Amino acid sequence: MSLSQTTTREIRLAARPEGEPKPSDFELVEGMVDDLADGQLLVRNTWMSVDPYMRGRMNDAKSYVPPFRLGAPLEGGAVGVVVASTVEGFTEGDTVLHQLGWRELAVVDARAARKVDTAVAPARAYLGVLGMPGLTAYVGLTEIGGLRDDDIVFVSGAAGAVGSIAGQIAKLRGHTVIGSAGSSDKVSCVTDELGFDACFNYKDGSPAELLAVAAPDGIDLYFDNVGGEHLEAALRALRPYGRVAMCGAISQYNATEPAPGPRNIGLVVGKRLTLRGFIVSDHGALMKQFLAEVGPWVHDGRLQVRETVVEGLENAPDALIGLLRGDNTGKMLVKIGEE
Amino acid sequence: MSLSQTTTREIRLAARPEGEPKPSDFELVEGMVDDLADGQLLVRNTWMSVDPYMRGRMNDAKSYVPPFRLGAPLEGGAVGVVVASTVEGFTEGDTVLHQLGWRELAVVDARAARKVDTAVAPARAYLGVLGMPGLTAYVGLTEIGGLRDDDIVFVSGAAGAVGSIAGQIAKLRGHTVIGSAGSSDKVSCVTDELGFDACFNYKDGSPAELLAVAAPDGIDLYFDNVGGEHLEAALRALRPYGRVAMCGAISQYNATEPAPGPRNIGLVVGKRLTLRGFIVSDHGALMKQFLAEVGPWVHDGRLQVRETVVEGLENAPDALIGLLRGDNTGKMLVKIGEE
Numbered sequence: 001m002s003l004s005q006t007t008t009r010e011i012r013l014a015a016r017p018e019g020e021p022k023p024s025d026f027e028l029v030e031g032m033v034d035d036l037a038d039g040q041l042l043v044r045n046t047w048m049s050v051d052p053y054m055r056g057r058m059n060d061a062k063s064y065v066p067p068f069r070l071g072a073p074l075e076g077g078a079v080g081v082v083v084a085s086t087v088e089g090f091t092e093g094d095t096v097l098h099q100l101g102w103r104e105l106a107v108v109d110a111r112a113a114r115k116v117d118t119a120v121a122p123a124r125a126y127l128g129v130l131g132m133p134g135l136t137a138y139v140g141l142t143e144i145g146g147l148r149d150d151d152i153v154f155v156s157g158a159a160g161a162v163g164s165i166a167g168q169i170a171k172l173r174g175h176t177v178i179g180s181a182g183s184s185d186k187v188s189c190v191t192d193e194l195g196f197d198a199c200f201n202y203k204d205g206s207p208a209e210l211l212a213v214a215a216p217d218g219i220d221l222y223f224d225n226v227g228g229e230h231l232e233a234a235l236r237a238l239r240p241y242g243r244v245a246m247c248g249a250i251s252q253y254n255a256t257e258p259a260p261g262p263r264n265i266g267l268v269v270g271k272r273l274t275l276r277g278f279i280v281s282d283h284g285a286l287m288k289q290f291l292a293e294v295g296p297w298v299h300d301g302r303l304q305v306r307e308t309v310v311e312g313l314e315n316a317p318d319a320l321i322g323l324l325r326g327d328n329t330g331k332m333l334v335k336i337g338e339e
Numbered sequence: 340m341s342l343s344q345t346t347t348r349e350i351r352l353a354a355r356p357e358g359e360p361k362p363s364d365f366e367l368v369e370g371m372v373d374d375l376a377d378g379q380l381l382v383r384n385t386w387m388s389v390d391p392y393m394r395g396r397m398n399d400a401k402s403y404v405p406p407f408r409l410g411a412p413l414e415g416g417a418v419g420v421v422v423a424s425t426v427e428g429f430t431e432g433d434t435v436l437h438q439l440g441w442r443e444l445a446v447v448d449a450r451a452a453r454k455v456d457t458a459v460a461p462a463r464a465y466l467g468v469l470g471m472p473g474l475t476a477y478v479g480l481t482e483i484g485g486l487r488d489d490d491i492v493f494v495s496g497a498a499g500a501v502g503s504i505a506g507q508i509a510k511l512r513g514h515t516v517i518g519s520a521g522s523s524d525k526v527s528c529v530t531d532e533l534g535f536d537a538c539f540n541y542k543d544g545s546p547a548e549l550l551a552v553a554a555p556d557g558i559d560l561y562f563d564n565v566g567g568e569h570l571e572a573a574l575r576a577l578r579p580y581g582r583v584a585m586c587g588a589i590s591q592y593n594a595t596e597p598a599p600g601p602r603n604i605g606l607v608v609g610k611r612l613t614l615r616g617f618i619v620s621d622h623g624a625l626m627k628q629f630l631a632e633v634g635p636w637v638h639d640g641r642l643q644v645r646e647t648v649v650e651g652l653e654n655a656p657d658a659l660i661g662l663l664r665g666d667n668t669g670k671m672l673v674k675i676g677e678e
Binding site for chain 2: 259269272
């Protein structure tokens with residue numbers, strides 16, 4: 001299908017950041033849209049996601065996802081409306097979830113797109129609570145962390161997209177849940193709105209000491225979103241047979257030097273701890289089970305959804321930079337166009 | 340049963356060591372043997388074990404075993420001959436395994452003693468390959484490390500009591516096995532006598548670089564006996580879905596300051612690694628399965644047993660000090676008396 005004369009705007013990687021990304025590491029470019037081949041859709045993106053893992057893809061380093069290419073548009077989760085389709089089963093007006101964010105118009109292989117039901121939840125929810133971050137929270141707690149009756153749960157990044165959901169799932173399952181976050185406003189949100197039993201602002205002092213006060217009986221499961229000093233604090237607080245679900249280390253993503261590891265890693269032996277890392281894309285098979293348990297809680301408001309919205313594709317770089325600084329409460333989203 | 344006039348020699352904890360234990364932290368004392376109560380045995384110890392975990396018990400710190408008491412005799416695995424019994428089922432001349440080493444004569448609760456069959460293996464084997472160190476090797480590889488077909492296995496402390504057995508079990512199961520040890524003599528023993536595919540002397544340079552050369556395809560399972568830099572090296576070398584069985588950290592036991600943790604701990608997420616600590620006493624139920632698999636290999640010589648023997652109870656402190664320095668090849672034993 002020919003789309004000649006159709007232009008779009010997209011954000012390309014202009015330079016690989018050293019440390020914290022700068023606006024000049026990104027470039028907003030207007031270009032022509034490629035023609036549609038068989039099996040492709042043209043999607044007008046309405047919302048895109050910025051996620052911590054994107055920082056790693058900006059480096060030229062081998063990881064579980066390949067690096068972004070210099071001069072090419074960035075990628076990431078997005079939802080949008082189909083405006084042209086060469087594929088049976090997708091028609092104009094369908095809302096789809098796909099991985100070609102960072103642009104207004106996306107030419108998407110239909111196999112890499114999934115229709116979402118906006119009658120169940122707004123499209124942007126599929127980038128957050130009902131999407132990758134929500135499943136990450138669920139998988140980390142259950143499959144990786146092996147959540148057990150009576151576990152005391154500690155979640156770092158508790159006001160973030162994943163942490164806010166992980167902690168609430170644990171609460172709704174009846175656990176005592178402690179969080180940490182990076183501002184007093186976030187701490188208030190976590191305890192007063194999301195219902196955690198306690199939360200500390202890790203900028204108030206040593207995470208180890210703050211955690212010891214917030215969790216005087218210790219913890220059994222640590223959902224690690226931040227790495228660094230928090231992990232050392234958790235190893236100290238963990239009780240025998242405790243577990244760490246290692247989901248991310250946002251405190252380290254902009255680091256230019258490797259941070260010191262936990263000096264108390266030897267506690268893993270005597271306390272018989274298990275530390276386990278995971279990547280949510282390995283666990284897509286649990287999506288159905290996740291939605292069956294968590295979907296109703298979202299629907300009836302027992303699980304609170306928080307979002308921080310940045311308007312306009314041109315501000316997507318600032319959204320990612322801000323995310324890595326902790327500017328967001330809940331899921332950080334960029335609104336690219338009207339739904 | 341009255342044992343008045345019966346004297347024995349024992350080693351008591353005279354002072355809690357700072358850093359490396361000194362001879363003056365121990366005291367050799369001659370004393371009277373307590374009378375036997377019902378249910379007790381008098382055992383003339385022939386062999387005792389020194390093990391790395393004993394260093395932790397010399398500190399006044401809570402751990403998975405209580406600290407040794409100042410002024411009291413030390414404890415630990417020993418084998419000996421029953422010389423008096425108040426208990427049905429135990430008679431003079433039986434050889435028993437128990438936990439009251441560090442003394443010539445021991446008054447042992449029969450419930451804490453186990454008869455061993457010296458027709459199957461010499462008594463001292465029950466302190467090593469057929470005892471706690473052997474079971475530790477087996478549990479670490481299988482239950483904790485989840486050994487899988489085609490795993491490439493790395494064992495630190497490869498010439499030690501546990502490491503020498505862990506690596507040989509993995510070899511006998513058909514795996515490629517890499518070791519590390521602390522002298523060129525040990526390296527020769529590990530490769531030429533124990534049959535590991537490769538071994539490096541970690542004193543020759545950076546463990547990360549030495550491991551990269553010894554295991555050019557990476558590793559899947561790391562059996563960690565030493566902690567410290569070795570763990571960092573292993574995290575770098577581990578392939579996706581790799582596992583670490585965290586058994587001990589002998590490099591840290593004499594440390595007076597916490598050592599830096601692995602700076603690359605963040606790799607646990609992207610590589611989906613699992614690090615799991617364990618204590619062998621949780622896994623006694625696997626002893627039967629262990630003996631069924633490994634016993635025949637010991638019996639027919641396919642699994643080589645190495646021992647370093649120190650003669651005389653009075654030299655037991657030196658044996659422990661030497662063990663922590665890496666003086667031993669294979670199991671470190673103290674011969675206390677004739678069998």
